[in-house]
Structure formats: C-alpha cells, structure tokens
Amino acid sequence: MAVHIPGKxxxxxxxxxxxxxxxxxxxxxxxxxxxxxxxxxxxxxVHRHCLAERPYGQRALAKLxxxxxxxxxxxxxxxxxxxxxxxxxxxxxxxxxDYPDEPLARFDWFQAHLxxxxxxxxxxxxxxxxxxxxRSAEWEGDVLERLLERIRRA
Ligand SMILES: [Zn+2]
Ligand SMILES: [Zn+2]
Numbered sequence: 001m002a003v004h005i006p007g008k009x010x011x012x013x014x015x016x017x018x019x020x021x022x023x024x025x026x027x028x029x030x031x032x033x034x035x036x037x038x039x040x041x042x043x044x045x046v047h048r049h050c051l052a053e054r055p056y057g058q059r060a061l062a063k064l065x066x067x068x069x070x071x072x073x074x075x076x077x078x079x080x081x082x083x084x085x086x087x088x089x090x091x092x093x094x095x096x097x098d099y100p101d102e103p104l105a106r107f108d109w110f111q112a113h114l115x116x117x118x119x120x121x122x123x124x125x126x127x128x129x130x131x132x133x134x135r136s137a138e139w140e141g142d143v144l145e146r147l148l149e150r151i152r153r154a
Pocket of ligand 2: 116
C-alpha cells in the first residue's frame with residue numbers, strides 16, 4: 001500500500017493534499033505498464049472524486065478490489081496444487097493485466113512455487129507469452145522483465 005502521511009501525501013491527479021477525512025483510494029503498486037493512463041495512480045493515495053473523473057477510474061478500482069480480495073487468501077501452486085508457505089519459493093504475477101480482454105489477462109493471479117516452475121512443461125509457454133507482451137509497443141516498464149528474471153533464476 002502507498003504510505004499515507006496526513007498533511008503531506010498529495011493526490012497525483014489534482015496535486016492537492018489527500019486528507020484523512022476525504023474519501024480516498026489507496027493503491028498498492030499493482031500497475032506495471034507505464035503506458036496505461038491508470039499508471040498515474042500506481043502506488044498512490046488518490047481522492048475518489050478525482051478518480052471518478054478519469055476514464056480509467058472504474059477499471060482502476062476493479063483492479064484494486066481484485067487485489068484486496070486476494071490478500072490473506074491461502075496461496076496454492078498452479079503446478080503441484082499444494083499450498084505455498086515459503087515467500088522465497090513463491091512466484092506470482094498478481095493482477096498483471098490492465099484490461100480484461102488483453103492477452104496477459106489469462107495470467108492474472110497465476111501463482112506457483114518457484115521450484116515447480118523449473119520442471120513444469122507450461123513454463124516455456126508462460127515465459128514466451130510474458131516476453132511477447134513485454135516487447136510489445138503497448139507496454140513499457142520493468143515489471144515483466146523482473147518477473148521473467150525470477151523465473152529464469154528458479
Ligand atoms: Zn485529487
Ligand atoms: Zn508447486
């Protein structure tokens with residue numbers, strides 16, 4: 001979650017202070033694509049009324065909701081079906097897609113043991129799908145590259 005410091009934190013959409021008594025939305029760093037207009041609220045505390053004025057407001061809130069719903073839920077490996085308890089052996093893409101109809105959307109909330117990705121026959125397909133998006137002209141940022149690096153090191 002973005003850190004909200006009352007009297008100091010400013011809403012990136014209007015540049016005014018985000019006050020505790022105002023309706024606010026607190027976004028964790030869940031937007032990776034710097035070309036997505038919603039990237040403006042990544043890792044930020046924003047006024048809900050400012051968000052409501054943006055074309056991406058609803059979409060950004062839906063992504064936040066999806067993130068919150070997954071918080072604290074048991075993590076289960078997509079490869080072996082067992083629980084994931086060791087954070088060092090945990091790989092997730094989180095809410096990676098920005099739009100429900102984009103290619104990345106099928107990987108939303110993909111999670112697995114890192115050690116399971118080593119021998120999984122789905123790993124090459126996962127890697128090439130992420131690489132394709134990462135290289136596309138519509139995507140900019142280092143999030144996907146960092147995720148690929150984690151898989152390669154596994
Ligand atoms: Zn604002
Ligand atoms: Zn596993």
